[in-house]
Amino acid sequence: MRSFQLLNLIGLVALGLSLRSASGALAGTNELPLAVKAADPRTYLANLSASLQANWPANHTVQLVCHGHSVPAGYFKTPVVDTFNAYPHLLHRGLKERFPHAVINVIVTAIGGEASESGAQRFERDVLALRPEVVTIDYSLNDRGLGLARAEAAWRSMITNATAHGVKVILLTPTPDLAAKLDDPNDPLNQHAEQVRRLARELGVGLVDSLAAFQRAAGAGHPLPELMSQGNHPNRAGHELVAAELLKWWPLLADSTPTDGQNPKSEVRKEPPSSQHLEEGPSKPPASRPAAPRRLRILGFGLSSHFALLRHDHRH
Numbered sequence: 001m002r003s004f005q006l007l008n009l010i011g012l013v014a015l016g017l018s019l020r021s022a023s024g025a026l027a028g029t030n031e032l033p034l035a036v037k038a039a040d041p042r043t044y045l046a047n048l049s050a051s052l053q054a055n056w057p058a059n060h061t062v063q064l065v066c067h068g069h070s071v072p073a074g075y076f077k078t079p080v081v082d083t084f085n086a087y088p089h090l091l092h093r094g095l096k097e098r099f100p101h102a103v104i105n106v107i108v109t110a111i112g113g114e115a116s117e118s119g120a121q122r123f124e125r126d127v128l129a130l131r132p133e134v135v136t137i138d139y140s141l142n143d144r145g146l147g148l149a150r151a152e153a154a155w156r157s158m159i160t161n162a163t164a165h166g167v168k169v170i171l172l173t174p175t176p177d178l179a180a181k182l183d184d185p186n187d188p189l190n191q192h193a194e195q196v197r198r199l200a201r202e203l204g205v206g207l208v209d210s211l212a213a214f215q216r217a218a219g220a221g222h223p224l225p226e227l228m229s230q231g232n233h234p235n236r237a238g239h240e241l242v243a244a245e246l247l248k249w250w251p252l253l254a255d256s257t258p259t260d261g262q263n264p265k266s267e268v269r270k271e272p273p274s275s276q277h278l279e280e281g282p283s284k285p286p287a288s289r290p291a292a293p294r295r296l297r298i299l300g301f302g303l304s305s306h307f308a309l310l311r312h313d314h315r316h
Helices: 002-031 046-052 087-098 116-121 148-164 188-203 210-219 236-247 294-315
Strands: 061-068 103-108 134-138 168-172 206-208 228-230
Touching (some): 046 061, 061 087, 087 103, 087 236, 134 148, 148 168, 148 188, 168 188, 188 210, 206 236, 210 236
Parallel strands (some): 061 103, 061 134
C-alpha cells in the first residue's frame, strides 16, 4: 500500500514539473521578438528630420555615428583611405544640403579589418559615449570569417544596447565582394545580407540594403567592377549608391520646424530636382565671384606657400 502511494506521489510530482516546463516554454515563446516589418524610412527618423529643420536657437547639435569595417572607414584601393569620397562623408554632405540650418556631426568609428564581435566589444566606449542620435552598422563583409551565429550575437548586442539608450539604428547589408557568387543564395555574403535584413525586421530598426542597390545598378547596365576600387571595396560611384539609400531615411518634411511649440507634422515634401540632373535649356554661365579682400588673398598665398614648403621638406 505504501509503495502504491509513493508511486502516485512520484507521478503527481512529475506531472507538475512537466506542466511547469510547458508553461515556461509558452511564456518564453511569447517573449521572443515577433517577425515584424523593418522600420519605415518615411517615419523612423521623422522627428529627428523635423528638428533638423529648426532654426537657431531652437536647433541642436545632432551626432550621427558610422560604425563598421574598412568600407565606412573609407578604404578604397588599400592602403588608400579616401575619406571624402566614402559614404559617411557623402551622407554628411547630403544632409547638410537637405537641412542647411542644422548642426550635424557625422563621426566615423569604423576600423579597417574589424568584424562585428570586436565592434560590439568597444560599442559603449567608442560609439555610445559620443551620445549619438543615429548609429549605422556595417560589418557583414568581414563577418563571413565569424560565421552567422557569432555575427548575429554581436549585431544583436549592438542593436539592443543602442535602442536601450534611445538611439536610432540603421543596419547596412554588405557592399559587394567580386569574389562572391551573388547569384547563389548559399554564398556567405548573401547569407549575411539576409541575416541583417531579418534582424532589422525582428528588432524594428532601419535597413539600408546596400547589396540590393548594387545588384539593381548592375541590372541597369553598370557592371559591378565599375563600382569597385578593388575586389571588396567600392569606389566613389559605389559609395554614392550607399549614401543615396541612407539619405532616404531623412525625409524633408513640410511645415515641420518645431519653433512654435507645436508638434511637427509628418507630411513628406517632394524635393526639388538636383541641379545636376536638369538638362533642359542652355546652361547658365557660373556667376562671377567677388574678388577676395587683399588681406585674404595674401593669407591664401601664405598658406599655399606654407604647404608647398611642407611638401618640399617631406620629400627631403
